[in-house]
Amino acid sequence: MQTEPARQPARAALAAFVGTTIEWYDFYIYATASALIFAKLFFPTGESFYGTLASFGTFAVGFLARPLGGIVFGHLGDRIGRKKALVATLSIMGVGTVGIGFLPTWASAGALAPTLLVLLRVAQGIAIGGEWGGAVLMAGEHAPRERRTFLASFAQLGSPAGLILALLAFRLVAHLDKGALFDWGWRLPFLASAVLLVVGLLIRSGVGESPEFDALKAQRRTAALPIVEVVRDAWRTVLLCLGANVIGVAGAWFVNTFMLNYTTQTLGLDRGLILDCLFVVAFVQLGTQLVSGWVAQRVGASRFLAVAAALAILSPYPMFVLVSTGRPVAIVVGIAIAVMCMSSSYAVMAGFMTDVFPVRVRYSAISLSYQCCAALAGGLTPLVGAVLAHAFPGQWWPLAGFYSVLAAISLGCLTALRVRRPVGETAAVAFADARAGDLS
Known part of the structure; x- marks a missing residue:
């Protein structure tokens, strides 16, 4: 086995960051448009509440498509390689997002407009469903063992970075009449996604295939039907990983999508003000995730995740108290409290799950866990939030209680995972030992 170039771990982490930034930019601009724009353009009704539900419904459709993307590209990634799967997912996402930019609206095309919107949203969901697992593995499997948690977290940095770009893009067009x-x-x-797509493809072309996958392929030990092996042999672990991801996944969409609608529709705050506040908080999230990966590498990922989930249970109460004041600084501080707890968990889960499953089925396993969580917890969270806000007008405690339940689910599943044998960690150590023997 030839020595991997020393620069590949850093390059793989950078490529994972850039690629997921582009993917999440595409996903977040849809989320922002669904909260602010699409209800009027694609779902005009007499009652704004029902238009909002329909708009958030198409938002949820993208999440429901994500497990399909995870299964399809997980299979390809475990069979033919992580890199090839990632090139395909980035291309599909770019085409789907640019296509939305060219769509006719209800006023010019009637029911055809929301139908096409849903189809392109499904394409987005399939793409992001396949993207996440591959990006995490390219960063984590290229990394030295002692830096895996930290470098794998770079794939997660794409979420706040994509949010920053999406909010900046909408903040710029918000100045229009x-x-x-x-x-x-x-x-x-x-339409700007077309430029980002080209940049992402160029950067990804310079990263080699995962060394762990290459070693497995050379030994002819790749799984014929990886998803079947996962469901047959590791379904309990998959379910626990799904639950462990809940607060990191659902919390992000609660804060960045539902809160955007809640503050503008329920509290009557200015749209531009909330976009500015979320823009500032996105930088807090970016910094929190970077630090979280570094700290978790030193104190242990499972211990760090348990503490983050416990703090997340408490975080929505100060958030709603501060946001309800309507003052910009209070809004930023309140949302930042919840985001710091939520994003700490989100950043570290990537490296944590990489160590839970063996290499031969790892892409399929982590994609199934994460994307099913996204479909259930992520896509439905803004809808549940909108229903609770409508059912309890002027009261934020049901919303805070809902958020606490999401965090408690993660804490419970993380506790259960800590007592299970880390199958993937054993496999990873064995690979490292074998590789060291080849190089000595």
Whole structure:
């Protein structure tokens, strides 16, 4: 076995970061548009609440498609390689997002408009469903054992970075008058994805295949049907990983999508003000995730995740108290409290799950766990939030209680995972030992 170039771990982590940033930018601009724009353009109804539900419904459709993407590209990634799967997912996401930018609206195409919107949203869901697992593994499997948790977290940095780009894009077009914004301005963030797609493909072309997968393929030990092996042999672990991901996944969409709608529709706050506040908080999330990966590498991922989930249970109460004041600084501080707890968990789960499953089925296993969590907890969270806000007008405690339940689910599953044998860790150590013997 030839020595892997020393620069490959850093390059793989950078490529994972850039690729997931582009994917999440595409996903977040849809989320932002679903909260602010799409209800009026694609689902015009007499009652704004029902238009919002329909808009969030298409948002949820993308999440429901993510497990399919995870299964399809997980199979390809475990059979033919992580890198090839990632090139395909990035291309599908770019085409789907740019396509949304060219869509007609209800006013010009009637029911055809939301139908096409849903189809392209499904394409987005399939792409991000396949992207996440591959990006995590390219970063984690290239990394030295002592840096795996930290470097794998770079794939997770794409979420806040993509959010920053998405909020910046919509903040720029928000300066347009309302007529221009709803006529053509909303399309610009979607069309800009074409440029990002080219950049992402160029960066990914410079990263080699995962060394752990290459070693497995050379030994002819790849799984014929990886998803079957996962469901047959590791379904309990998959379910626990699904639950452990809940607060990191659902919490992000609660804060960044539902809160955008809640603050503008329920509290009557200015749209531009909330976008500015979320923009500042996104930088807090980016810094928190970077530090979290570094700290968890030193204190232990499972211990770190348990503490983060416990703090997340408490975090929504100060968030709602501060946000309800309507003051910009209080809004930023309140949302930042919840985001720091939620994003700490989100950052470290990537490396944690990489160590739970063996190499031969790892892409399929972590994708199934994470994407099923995204479909259930992520896609439905804004809908549940909207229903609770409508059922309890002027009261935030049901929303805070809902958020606490999400965090408690993660804490319970993490506790159960800590007592299970880390199958993947044993496999990873064995691979490292074999590799060391080849190089000595």
